[in-house]
Amino acid sequence: MERTPPEYFLKKAHSASEKGEIQEAEKYITFSLRSLLAYGTIRIPRGEKIVEDDAYDAFFRFKRLFEKLHYRAYGIAVRKRLEEALGYSLSDNKFDLHSDKNRIGKLKEEVQDLLLEAVEKTVRSEQKGKAFESLVDLSNLLFNPWFEELIACREDRTHPWRQRYKITREKGLWGKIVGYEKVPVATTALVPTSFYDALFAATRLQIPIHPFFASVVDMYLFDN
DSSP: OTTSOHHHHHHHHHHHHHHTOHHHHHHHHHHHHHHHHHTTSOOOOOSSOOOSOHHHHHHHHHHHHHHHHHHHHHHHHHHHHHHHHHHHHTOOOGGGHHHHHHHHHHHHHHHHHHHHHHHHHHSOGGGHHHHHHHHHHHIIIIIHHHHHHHHHHHHOTTOTHHHHEEEEESSTTTSOEEEEEEOOOOGGGSOOHHHHHHHHHHHOOOOOOOTTTSOHIIIIIIOO
16 A cells, blocks of 8 residues: 555545545545655654644645545535435325335435534534534424425425426436436516515515525525
8 A cells, every 4th residue: 555656545535525435535535644654745743843844734734635525525425315305205106105205214314314423523522512503403494394395295296396306317217216407497487586676675574585486405405
């Protein structure tokens, strides 16, 4: 391993991170660190006074990179499960209703576990308390209602999300559900947000924006 250039392991770490493969990303981050040390590219401070040294500087740069890759892997892994859950909510096969709802519930558990694990592994000890509190708030305000809406969508063939999204599968019409894609919607079918803005300006009454414009899916989960 010591003879393998760090670039090889770094490339593998980047690739695994972008695929949401957490264990692979962790493995190649570790290999990258060992290779960088073996090549003398970095030096790890051991408590001694840090003097100006390119190897020390490189250590801190790569440390930030590895943290970013680790965090990215968790983010992609969570995103994949959210996309898959939405895909299952769009299914309309009545014979699969029970199994689809179970799959959505299982994906919710996986998302929660991944978020807890991400906080445990990527957040500094002194900040974990606040991070876990934020995670509880996120679950209560966002994820729990959103997964409830996924179940509602799966049970209701007229749910509005079915007009906006369609299932994507691994292979063909009968492949495993892996996510969703947006369906183009004619603008004439929508009430533009300018209508609400004009109404508020005229009446000074706050009119709630229809969920169509403020869906959790678009605002918080899937838009880049």
